[in-house]
Amino acid sequence: MVHLIDRRLQGKNKSAGNRERFLRRYKGQIKQAVERAIKGRSITEVEKGEKISIPVKDINEPNFGHAQGGVWETVRPGNKEYQKGDQLQRPKGGSGQGKGKAGNSEETSEDDFAFELSRDEFLNVFFEDLELPNLIKTQLKSVTEFKQQRAGYKLSGTTSNIHVLRSLRGALGRRIAVGGGSRKRLREAEAELEELQRTAFEDDHRILALKQEIRKLRIKIEAIPFIDPIDLRYSNRILVPKPTSQAVMFCIMDVSGSMDQAKKDASKRFFILLYLFLTRAYEKIEVVFIRHHTQASEVTEDEFFNSRESGGTVVSSALHLLKKVIEERYASSDWNTYVAQASDGDNWDNDSITCRNLLINSIMPMVQYYAYVEITDGEPQNLWEEYTQIPAHHPHFAMQKIESPADIYPVFRELFKKQPK
Numbered sequence: 001m002v003h004l005i006d007r008r009l010q011g012k013n014k015s016a017g018n019r020e021r022f023l024r025r026y027k028g029q030i031k032q033a034v035e036r037a038i039k040g041r042s043i044t045e046v047e048k049g050e051k052i053s054i055p056v057k058d059i060n061e062p063n064f065g066h067a068q069g070g071v072w073e074t075v076r077p078g079n080k081e082y083q084k085g086d087q088l089q090r091p092k093g094g095s096g097q098g099k100g101k102a103g104n105s106e107e108t109s110e111d112d113f114a115f116e117l118s119r120d121e122f123l124n125v126f127f128e129d130l131e132l133p134n135l136i137k138t139q140l141k142s143v144t145e146f147k148q149q150r151a152g153y154k155l156s157g158t159t160s161n162i163h164v165l166r167s168l169r170g171a172l173g174r175r176i177a178v179g180g181g182s183r184k185r186l187r188e189a190e191a192e193l194e195e196l197q198r199t200a201f202e203d204d205h206r207i208l209a210l211k212q213e214i215r216k217l218r219i220k221i222e223a224i225p226f227i228d229p230i231d232l233r234y235s236n237r238i239l240v241p242k243p244t245s246q247a248v249m250f251c252i253m254d255v256s257g258s259m260d261q262a263k264k265d266a267s268k269r270f271f272i273l274l275y276l277f278l279t280r281a282y283e284k285i286e287v288v289f290i291r292h293h294t295q296a297s298e299v300t301e302d303e304f305f306n307s308r309e310s311g312g313t314v315v316s317s318a319l320h321l322l323k324k325v326i327e328e329r330y331a332s333s334d335w336n337t338y339v340a341q342a343s344d345g346d347n348w349d350n351d352s353i354t355c356r357n358l359l360i361n362s363i364m365p366m367v368q369y370y371a372y373v374e375i376t377d378g379e380p381q382n383l384w385e386e387y388t389q390i391p392a393h394h395p396h397f398a399m400q401k402i403e404s405p406a407d408i409y410p411v412f413r414e415l416f417k418k419q420p421k
Contacts, residue, residue, distance in 0.1 A: 023121065030117070034125045146239040157234030171231040179221050186217040247336040248286045250322055251275070251304065254343035256293040256313040263375045267342040270373060270408050271304070274340055277416070288325060292318035298325065315347045315383060316354045319363060326366050337367040340415075345374045345381025356386040364394040371415045372399040 023030060082088075117125070153166055193210040200207060251274065253267050275287060289304035290296055296318040322339065330337055347355070364370060374384050380401070390397045400411040 027125075031125055034117075034122065148237045149240045151236045151238045153233040154236040155233070157236075161234045161237075163233050163235050166233040167227065167231050170233060171227040174228065174231055175224050175226070179224050182217050182221050186214060186221070189214050189217065247338065248288060248330050249274075250288045250290060250325075250337070250339040252290045252292070252318050252322065252339065252341040253304065254293070254313060254315065254318075254346075255291050256346070258313060258346040259344050259375075263344050266375045266402055266405055266408060267373075269405065270342055270402070270412065271340070273408065273412055274416075275301075277412075290318050290321055290325075292321075296321040313343075313347050314351050315343065316351050316358060319355055319358045323358070323362055323366075326363075339363075339367055339370045341370070341372045343372075343374060343383060344376050345383045347381070347383045349382055352382045352386040355383065356389060359387075359390055359397070360393050364390070364397060368396065370394075370397045372397070373402050373411060373415075374399070375402045377403045 153163060189210050193207065193214065196204065196207050196210065251271050253264075253271065255264065259267070287301070289299050289301055291299055291304060292313075292315065294312045294314045294317065298321065318341075326337060359370070372387055374380065384399070384401075387397075387399055391399075398415055400414055402408055402411050
């Protein structure tokens, strides 16, 4: 068997192939280490790398040894003190000078194997088994994009697209082809002239004729242009259709007075985690941020996470704005639409019924997936009670409860876990 080792330089990522094999081989231990690391950091720091430690016993390589085999009885010389069956006294403790406490294990221990996981490697493990449910619509209107692709060369084009190497190669071929006959005749004439000069006088008409012909041939060869417009070649680029599907993610958050700072922080952490997941999982996706108290407004990402507001709670204002934005900018036939809503569940009683009807009759038919998280450590609020009736009408509506920051990641995984095929 032949093994090929690629020793080409890989910039700062030397031995990248070996590292990838290592990560695949000890995937289970690395995933457990990442889960342990997540418990010790905030959600906002989840995108950073991590120093991972793997017990040495988990990376020991199996090996084969040659055993003697069988039952052997040996007699070793020099034993004058003990016979078979004698009992020996336990040796007394040593006189070491160490001040540390002894361990409770009789086995010798080794330091764990530690290495750094990069940001991308950490996120690969972190989001490995997550996805947006129902990513592709059953009937999705494809949006065709075009990308430029090189397709050989052409005879015309702009100056900036001239392919120098190809043009010079063509000019060289043209000069060889056009001047080939003249150069051949020039070499023959020079050889004839040299032969005649040995036997004839300089004023011989044959010598004069050859000199005249040689001069004309040289002028003809030198007159061949180095490069001609016919030699120019231009890089040809064509537009190739690139079919893609579009997706939009709506993030809705309650910023009313009933949402204290701890609940707002939990909401922010959930959406930061969601936003990080979306930007990593999908190359082309738009995110719309909607905040609401008694009135809803579409805001930027910075305002969504940082600005502070207070007041009463009318959740239906956010749902009406959501419906309006979807209808005006994200037609259901062209976009995959996902919605995530975070609230403490507190709402005007009559408005909760309005929210339920609005979702069942108008919004849910337009979206692929709707995730609702209620952030409260008490009993479910009236909005939760109304929302529990929605899954019976639309199975792609999911809801979970967050009681403490420690629940954010488990809830997130539950909402966006991979669906069975």
